[in-house]
Amino acid sequence: MNRQSPFANLTPVVKNLLIINLICFIPFIVLSDNNYNDLVVKNLGAFYFNSPYFKPWQPITYMFLHGGWAHILFNMFALFSFGPILEYAIGPKRFLNLYFICGLGAILFQMAVQAIEVHNLIGSFMAPFHFSLNDPTIPDQVKAIYYSPVVGASGAIFGVLVGFGMLYPNMELMLMFVPVPIKAKYLIPVYILFEIYSGFGQAAGDNVAHFAHLGGALLGFIMIKAWGYRGS
Incomplete structure (x- = not known):
């Protein structure tokens, strides 16, 4: 009996996003932590807009970097699980737009929250470069804020999760444990509420960009609504 590969039914955009993310993870595997941070993260991770490390391409490139095995495995598993169903429903072009716009909106939302934090602390949105x-x-x-980059596809993934939940609200999901x-x-709404709680009550040592997740979720909601899709 021939067993079908679990990757056989992957939609084209999801398949290519998985491949690109895995390729971009190779430097994390082959380089030391210091070299990875100096050569990759400082150039391609997303820094605050007034940071000396900020570069204009980072709001795009940051979403293809991941800070560890757990980070990439969680994001890619979510993309693998929910992405193909959503791509079938809205088509490859709109799915690609959703993914990138949610990823871009995520980092812009994160920077907006950071700007408010900076202003509250020093009375200005921009600290001196020196x-x-x-x-x-x-x-x-x-x-x-100035020297800690944001990396990962989580903002885009949250947009995908929200889109999936809006189109298939009654689909039953199984969680580990x-x-x-x-x-x-x-x-999905419980997950969003958890991110809101975590963002406003961020504990010491928590380096997760919760507001980026919320930005991606918000953009996903707006885009699915704007396109006129309804749940089944």
């Missing part, structure tokens, strides 16, 4: 990590006049939160199927219309 400050160093040892400068006692600059709060540590501002230093973290939860033996009961949960409908998408319940699960």
Whole structure:
């Protein structure tokens, strides 16, 4: 008996996004942490718009980098699981637009929140370029914003998840460690509420860009609504 490959039914956009993300993960595997951060992340990760490391292409390139195995496996598993169904429903062109616009909206939303934080801390949206990590006049939160990049496809993935939930609200999903199927219309809003809680109550040591996730989710909601799709 011939067994069909689990990748046989992948839609073209999802398949190519998976391949590109996996290729972009190769430097993480082959380089040391310091070389990876210096050569890849400092150039292609997304830094705050006034950071000395910011470059205009970063709002696109950041979504193809990942900071570790758990990060890329979670994102690619979500893309593999939900992406093909959504791509079948709205078509390859719109799915690609949704993915990139949600990814771009995610980092812009994150930067907007960071700008508010910077303004609240120093009274301006832009700190002087010349400050160093040892400068006692600059709060540590501002230093973290200026010198900590955002990487990952999570913002785009959240847009895909929201789009999937809006089109297939009654589809039952199984979660790891939860033996009961949960409908998408319940699960995904709970996930969004968790991100809101985590974003506003971010604990020390939590380096997840929760507001980027929320930005991607918001753009996904707006685009599906604007295109006029309805749930089944």
